[in-house]
Amino acid sequence: MDSRYEALFTPWKIGNVEIKNRIVMCPMGGTSLFGWFELTGCKFDKEAAKLFLERANNNVGLIIPGIAPLRDTFWGKWLWQNPKMFDDLKVFMDEIHKTGAKLFIQLTAGMGRSWAITELVAPLHKNKFTRTLIKPILDTNHELASPSKQPSRWAHDIECPEMTVEQMHEIIEAFAKTAKLCKDAGVDGVEVHAVHEGYLLDQFAIEFFNKRTDEYGGSFENRYRFAAEVVKAIKEACGKDYPVSLRYSVESKLKGFCYGAMPGEEYTEVGRSMAESERAAKYLQDAGYDMLNADNGTYDSWYWAHPPMYMPQNCNLDDVAHIKKFVDIPVVCAGRMEPDAGAQAVSDGKIDAMGVARQFLTDPQWITKLMEDRTEDIKPCICCHAGCFNFSSSKGHANTQSLTDTMGLARCALNPETMQSKKYYVSPAKKKKNIAVIGGGIGGMEAAILCAKRGHTVTLYEKTNELGGVFIAAAAPSFKEKDKALIAWYRRELTRYPEITVKMNTEITDVKSLEADEIIVATGAKAKRIPIKGVEKAVEAVDYLLGNKHVGERVVVIGGGLTGCEIAYELFLQGKKPSIVEMQDDLITTPGICLANTSYLRDCFKTNNVPVYLETGVSEICDGYVTIKTKDGKEEKIPADSVILSVGYNPAPVATKGVHVIGDACKVGNLRTVIWQAWDIAMKL
Numbered sequence: 001m002d003s004r005y006e007a008l009f010t011p012w013k014i015g016n017v018e019i020k021n022r023i024v025m026c027p028m029g030g031t032s033l034f035g036w037f038e039l040t041g042c043k044f045d046k047e048a049a050k051l052f053l054e055r056a057n058n059n060v061g062l063i064i065p066g067i068a069p070l071r072d073t074f075w076g077k078w079l080w081q082n083p084k085m086f087d088d089l090k091v092f093m094d095e096i097h098k099t100g101a102k103l104f105i106q107l108t109a110g111m112g113r114s115w116a117i118t119e120l121v122a123p124l125h126k127n128k129f130t131r132t133l134i135k136p137i138l139d140t141n142h143e144l145a146s147p148s149k150q151p152s153r154w155a156h157d158i159e160c161p162e163m164t165v166e167q168m169h170e171i172i173e174a175f176a177k178t179a180k181l182c183k184d185a186g187v188d189g190v191e192v193h194a195v196h197e198g199y200l201l202d203q204f205a206i207e208f209f210n211k212r213t214d215e216y217g218g219s220f221e222n223r224y225r226f227a228a229e230v231v232k233a234i235k236e237a238c239g240k241d242y243p244v245s246l247r248y249s250v251e252s253k254l255k256g257f258c259y260g261a262m263p264g265e266e267y268t269e270v271g272r273s274m275a276e277s278e279r280a281a282k283y284l285q286d287a288g289y290d291m292l293n294a295d296n297g298t299y300d301s302w303y304w305a306h307p308p309m310y311m312p313q314n315c316n317l318d319d320v321a322h323i324k325k326f327v328d329i330p331v332v333c334a335g336r337m338e339p340d341a342g343a344q345a346v347s348d349g350k351i352d353a354m355g356v357a358r359q360f361l362t363d364p365q366w367i368t369k370l371m372e373d374r375t376e377d378i379k380p381c382i383c384c385h386a387g388c389f390n391f392s393s394s395k396g397h398a399n400t401q402s403l404t405d406t407m408g409l410a411r412c413a414l415n416p417e418t419m420q421s422k423k424y425y426v427s428p429a430k431k432k433k434n435i436a437v438i439g440g441g442i443g444g445m446e447a448a449i450l451c452a453k454r455g456h457t458v459t460l461y462e463k464t465n466e467l468g469g470v471f472i473a474a475a476a477p478s479f480k481e482k483d484k485a486l487i488a489w490y491r492r493e494l495t496r497y498p499e500i501t502v503k504m505n506t507e508i509t510d511v512k513s514l515e516a517d518e519i520i521v522a523t524g525a526k527a528k529r530i531p532i533k534g535v536e537k538a539v540e541a542v543d544y545l546l547g548n549k550h551v552g553e554r555v556v557v558i559g560g561g562l563t564g565c566e567i568a569y570e571l572f573l574q575g576k577k578p579s580i581v582e583m584q585d586d587l588i589t590t591p592g593i594c595l596a597n598t599s600y601l602r603d604c605f606k607t608n609n610v611p612v613y614l615e616t617g618v619s620e621i622c623d624g625y626v627t628i629k630t631k632d633g634k635e636e637k638i639p640a641d642s643v644i645l646s647v648g649y650n651p652a653p654v655a656t657k658g659v660h661v662i663g664d665a666c667k668v669g670n671l672r673t674v675i676w677q678a679w680d681i682a683m684k685l
Contacts (some may be wrong), residue, residue, distance in 0.1 A: 004340050004343055005343045008023055012330060014243045014291045023367055027067060030409025038073075041074060052103070053095055058366075067106050067193050068106060068178075078174050105182045107190055112147070112163070113153050113299075115152070116391045122155045146160040146209070147209055149161065154393055162212075172233050183238045194249075196295075197305040202298065208270045208271055210223055232287060246284055248294045251272055255301075259301075260300055260304070285329050301603075302595055302596040309479050314335070314342075315335045315336055320332075324350065331351055333351045342354030362418075366379075379489050381482065386592065386594070386670050387413035388410050392595055394584075394585075394588065395589075401592065413671050413675060435459070436459050436511075438521050442468070442486075445490045447662060447681065447682045457499050459503060461507075465505055467494070473542045511655040524652060525651050525668050526652040528648045537623070538644065541559075551571070551576070555579070555644060556579045556581060557571075559580075561587075565580065565588055568580050582616065585615050588601065625639050626643055649668045651665050662680075
């Protein structure tokens, strides 16, 4: 093992529980051992159990599954009323302990205003009749109950009801009863969710969200009372030595309703400030918590708790290291943590352990590879949230995520087998075939690798001298270091399979010329052109990203989708002056792109006064300016030294008949659709 990482592989303790190393698999929505959003009520989740057991066998020290609601989302049954589930849990814990790993169960008080109410459910809640009608199945008032009446984070026209003291006492009782069942099942500890990320207990703790005038609002002690009473009840039920961790946000990074702070920005904190956090951390420790599992942020600054690729690596480390000075209990730091930085922070006594989440979804063996000096073999998480947590929202819309995705969180765009082992798996082919793959982008490479794993002989044809396809351009911005690493991973991975022959600089125009039993077409898509005067003066997004064409100081980006916004962000980082013109009423309106990602870009442009023209079209591109037209017909000229066109793509398959078309060549999507479709086809050949 590289000596840089040695500090991560030393033992430590949470209370009386010893953990073999300092790598914590942090909780992720959808990985609860009691299921997630189950229409028939919660039950022991064998898919999540399989996920954790594989990671436990690959050297993780402590596992904390995703949130387990104390009360089922559907039908309203309390967890402690389901003893069969805890019998199954006990059997599973015996298997976990054989690996040497430890496991804490994370229990949640609820989401309050942060409950990601969907476009499907929102209208049912707004109508008093339908809200009452569905209450026995889905009690939306219970799910949305908050410290005070206030707008929902996801549907601003919905007012969340104020939680009653009776409801709070029910929750406290449920924490105690459920924790005791966990202890009896052999679970090593529990984690309370959470004075963290703007969830329910955090909303009580933050004065900005808590306007109560009773014993749970107002003063510092009143606002943190709910969280304190929870841990005291658990200790009373389970004994003072039973470890209780707290998911904790050091700072809220909150400037206002649905408006977060940028990294390094000077701003006025309206949530939990560092000064209050210094006091709160000690107060919560004294209440009985045995560990702080910490990062930053709320759902209004979601990119701190769920950092996209735009956030700096190790983005929460300095704040978490600071708060450790005020407590005597272990402190874990999460948030784009890198092993070298985590190990150094542990060695320096700044934190006690490194928290990692979504990297475990992408590569379950990454710790083993780290220990074996095979870091180049680690498939990197690219922080896209496209499979694991693609709650999405734009102006005037609640969570636009599909119901299928809502019920299937914690999947991975890059690893279809994660939480989908019954649908996606590698099995030997019944008949070995010669397979041709046309196109060496991500989809083509993924299909080639899977076919080779199944025993087929594969020839991969790429018309250029580089593998990676359009993803080379997508990975070009300075903040896409993990995307670049992913391309490098794929190129290396192809060389591991003697069954794969790669033919570069080979363009296939006639599929009939190929001697193959099966042909997979993965030739991607071509950029759209819009019929406006002067469009020939514009630079295509891909040409700019690849460095084929350069731009001036003032740049108008036509198209405010994800690619256009990322280009504008890169231009801003370079010190240029971008403007964005978008015909929709918000930036990045496509469903399935996580709000943590989109809100970062929106907040960045807002904070830094990057001009954004919504519900606006382009009439003409001229030398030195662009003429735009607003929805009310007004025309305006925007100064522009250069114009970048980013208005989408059309599929460009080299053939469609007698072949298998995948990825953008079939339908333009994202990395998740490309990779999952590659598996859909390659598994059947």
